[in-house]
Amino acid sequence: MKIEGIGQAGSLESNDLMIMVDLNQKENLIIEIESIVKEKFGEQIEAVIKETLTENGVGNGYIKVVDKGALDFAIRARLKTAIKRAEGRQ
Amino acid sequence: MSEMIKNALGREIPKYIEGIGELKAFQGAFVYTPEERKAAPRISKATPDMNKIVENIRRSLELCGIKDGMTLSFHHHFRNGDYLVNMVIHEVAKMGIKDITIAASSLQSVHEPLIEHIENGVVTGIETSGLRGKLGEAITRDGILKKPIIIRSHGGRPRAIEAGEVKIDIAFIAAPAADHYGNVNGVEGPTACGSMGYAMVDAEYANKVVVVTDYMVPYPASPISIPQTLVDYVVKVDKIGDPKGIVSGATRVTKNPLELLIAEKAFEAVVASGLVKEGFSFQAGTGGPSLAVAQFLREKMKAEEIKGSFVSGGITGHSVDMLEEGLFKTLLDVQCFDLKAVESIKHNPNHMEMSASFYANPHNKGCVANQLDIMIVSATEVDVDFNVNVITGSNGIIMGASGGHSDTAAGAKLSIVIAPLLRGRLPIVVDEVTTVITPGETIDAVVTERGIAVNPRRKDLEELFKAAGLDIMSIHDLKDVAEKLTGKPQKIQTTDEIVGLVEYRDGTIIDTIRRVK
Known part of the structure; x- marks a missing residue:
């Protein structure tokens, strides 16, 4: 059986991150962030995630991020891929 | 909280800390000039019939007159393979002694069991070059230590000992090899670590010196790094350290x-x-x-x-x-x-x-x-x-x-x-x-x-x-x-609570470490 509405991208290598997007959550937007640099960049990571979600038309869902110190461009790329996979486009 | 002053780098330094005393603010790398005399340990007497061999660590602690509030010193040549700090403090705890200060040349992640002894009030002060692992976390985040930890450099520590700012009651020497009269070297035995450089100053200035070894050599040890003239007692134990944690096989040049x-x-x-x-x-x-x-x-x-x-x-x-x-x-x-x-x-x-x-x-x-x-x-x-x-x-x-x-x-x-x-x-x-x-x-x-x-x-x-x-x-x-x-x-979000003082090598305070939220 194919699980619909869930996509994952990334890895747990240093400087990368793992993102899981669950679009079955219809009511609201829940973002959970674990990061090795949370004390220094937690707010910025959240801002980039929210911005990327908006750019890709995602308003509701459950987003789980496990970050190993990725830079912003990597966060955007991984999130876009996870969304595509959740939407079944890839 | 005590009155704060800004040091030469603009860092806020308290003028006084309960249990530690008056603090001097850092003014520049070569500004402070000491005026006191050097400290000295008590004079000893050794008669020819005296036997320095003691059956265990507990007995050595008793003979040294261990009591609440004392300062015990250790050295870190055994790095993450050290057993001695944990063995001694465990024994101190079993004796019901409280309020001990550990003056170590450094501490490693192997010293995590200290957390329990700090929480139980056995250890209330730590002075060291560094800390790692859960011990660092417990001190900086949970604020478990009663007095702020004092961070000293490898040059600042012997300075503080010689100046009498660190008064060592009992120095414990982890000795790779020792003879029955207390001569120590670092080049023989299963835990051979080479130089004994950090322990030398402790042995010279402590009131009591206990050598702990798992490798006895016939008298006199040769070479001698720490001499019999400074040593009160010698304890033989089964193992003082794990050779794997002491020295690495080969230090390699990076390929990165x-x-x-x-x-x-x-x-x-x-x-x-x-x-x-x-x-x-x-x-x-x-x-x-x-x-x-x-x-x-x-x-x-x-x-x-x-x-x-x-x-x-x-x-x-x-x-x-x-x-x-x-x-x-x-x-x-x-x-x-x-x-x-x-x-x-x-x-x-x-x-x-x-x-x-x-x-x-x-x-x-x-x-x-x-x-x-x-x-x-x-x-x-x-x-x-x-x-x-x-x-x-x-x-x-x-x-x-x-x-x-x-x-x-x-x-x-x-x-x-x-x-x-x-x-x-x-x-x-x-x-x-x-x-x-x-x-x-x-x-x-x-x-x-x-x-x-x-x-x-x-x-x-x-x-x-x-x-x-x-x-x-x-x-x-x-x-x-x-x-x-x-x-x-x-x-970083910190509270005002000071959990650590960073002493510059001249004994002035260059920075504080605040408790992390």
């Missing part, structure tokens, strides 16, 4: 291309300074890129037949190779890092053991650090004023060690910080370091893969680097390049 690039740039800077010439002296950390700088130097010295004077500090097999190839006349060794160094100090008379005071104490009549030409140091963070942090991580938690960083930076003619511009997402060049260990006035240049920043105090050096065509940028530009990639880091 980024580290090699940084090392190459640092090497070019060192050469451009003009200091690499007949009779020069050198010290470098043992991290990947530092060792690579030494490797490049070695090739140049061979090719141009340059013979140096000495390599100092913690000694690796790499320094031994340079000694054996005739590239340096001597090694001055306070701590051996690998088996090759241990073998060398045992057999080669030009590989000399030195005490921590001889190495780096700013308040004796001249330490080795003052004779250094070139020093290569690493950094967890360096700021736009060239101040360096090597003690707290990006989350504000104590995870490193002061070591000889500030001592050698102050003493050397050229001290170069080498570091990648980023580690993961963390920029290494920042506006303000989390904790200052080494003041910027003693750092001459910062070398990263993106460029080299020269301290504006060293216009002469900048001219030499320019003439050699090195990529120089301002430290502010380096910081901007880093932040362009990472974004601007948030400030």
Whole structure:
């Protein structure tokens, strides 16, 4: 059986991150962030995630991020891929 | 809370701390001048019939008159293979003793069991060069220690002991080999660690000295690093340490291309300074890129037949190779890092053991650090004023060690910080370091893969680097390049509670460590 509405991208290598997007959550937007640099960049990571979600038309869902110190461009790329996979486009 | 004053770096320092006393604020690397006399231990008497052998650690504690509030000292030559700190404190706890201060030359992650003894009030003070693992976390985040931890450099510790600021009641010496009358060396037995440099000052100034060993040799031990004249008791136990945690098999030069690039740039800077010439002296950390700088130097010295004077500090097999190839006349060794160094100090008379005071104490009549030409140091963070942090991580938690960083930076003619511009997402060049260990006035240049920043105090050096065509940028530009990639880091959330004091090598307070939220 194919699980619909869930996509994952990334890895747990240093400087990368793992993102899981669950679009079955219809009511609201829940973002959970674990990061090795949370004390220094937690707010910025959240801002980039929210911005990327908006750019890709995602308003509701459950987003789980496990970050190993990725830079912003990597966060955007991984999130876009996870969304595509959740939407079944890839 | 006590009244606060700003020190020369603008850091807020309390004037007084309960249980520690009045504090002096840092005023500059060479400003403070001591006026007191040196401390001295009590006079002893040993009659010919006296037997120093004691059956166990507990008995030695009883004979030394252990009581609440005492200070016990330890040394860290066994690094993460040390059993002694835990064994002794465990025994102290079983005896119901409280309020002990541990004055260690350093502590490692193997010392995690101390957490329980701190929580139970057995240990209320810690003075050390560094801390790692869960112990650092428990002290900085949970604030479990009653008094703030005191961080001292390898030169600052012997200074504080000689000045009587650290009054050691009982010094415990983890001895790889000892005879029945207390002579100790570090080169024999299953836990051979080489130099005993950090323990020498403890033995000289403590009121009572207990040698603990798992390897007894016939009298007299030969060589002798810590002599019988300083030792009260000798305890034989089954095991004092794990050889695997003490010395590594071989310290290797990095193959990481980024580290090699940084090392190459640092090497070019060192050469451009003009200091690499007949009779020069050198010290470098043992991290990947530092060792690579030494490797490049070695090739140049061979090719141009340059013979140096000495390599100092913690000694690796790499320094031994340079000694054996005739590239340096001597090694001055306070701590051996690998088996090759241990073998060398045992057999080669030009590989000399030195005490921590001889190495780096700013308040004796001249330490080795003052004779250094070139020093290569690493950094967890360096700021736009060239101040360096090597003690707290990006989350504000104590995870490193002061070591000889500030001592050698102050003493050397050229001290170069080498570091990648980023580690993961963390920029290494920042506006303000989390904790200052080494003041910027003693750092001459910062070398990263993106460029080299020269301290504006060293216009002469900048001219030499320019003439050699090195990529120089301002430290502010380096910081901007880093932040362009990472974004601007948030400030760590801390409370006002002081969980640590960072003492500069001269005994003044250069920074505090606040409890992390």
